[in-house]
Amino acid sequence: MYKSLDPLLHNELRLKIMSLLISIESAEFNFLLDETKATRGNLSAQITKLAKADYITVNKSFKNNYPLTTCKISAKGIDAFESYATALKTYLGNR
């Protein structure tokens, strides 16, 4: 089958992350953790995948001495998300 749905976005956790980031300037790791109810390991893994594809940028700093990971969607990520939304619609018909 020729794939029209970006496999990177066609995963619930990654899609949720992107869906949050697209309307939230940027988000901290723990915020995403709370919103998604994912495990830390899984969240970390999926953030890494999105970052490797340059769909998001990840900034590492410190807050109160603790590591702080902040994520932000990129222009490429926004494009991919929009394309994904468009492609999906062709499957859903009028719904």
Add this chain to the structure above:
Amino acid sequence: MYKSLDPLLHNELRLKIMSLLISIESAEFNFLLDETKATRGNLSAQITKLAKADYITVNKSFKNNYPLTTCKISAKGIDAFESYATALKTYLGNR
């Protein structure tokens, strides 16, 4: 993460099959093969999964002496598809 997207439908090939069946009374194996461009093996496997979940019914007969597999979406399948579409929309925002 709590899953809100039915994993059975959240796969491009199965989604495509369902998307075709929902607007086509019924479809023959070769029709689905042609529309999806999947391999026969993969198509067979995914049809089996959808059938096991009672999302579709599968009828086996013969046409011109050759085996003929016909698929039809079920009421349960329609419901699942509609729910999936609704759930997805929460991820896509206004798009």
Add this chain to the structure above:
DNA sequence: ATAAACAAGTTTATAAAATAAACCAAATAA
């Protein structure tokens, strides 16, 4: 000052899923 508990992630190992490749039975063609 040391040890135990906690924070914020990352890495690794396992389970599950998707897919391609190989196979099969029956029909037709050479």
Add this chain to the structure above:
DNA sequence: TTATTTGGTTTATTTTATAAACTTGTTTAT
């Protein structure tokens, strides 16, 4: 009658997702 084609199914491999274990450093209690 052997070879090829049709219409699939089954098996084996690869990929992906996920949970469990680990790491690095911090804070709290002793």
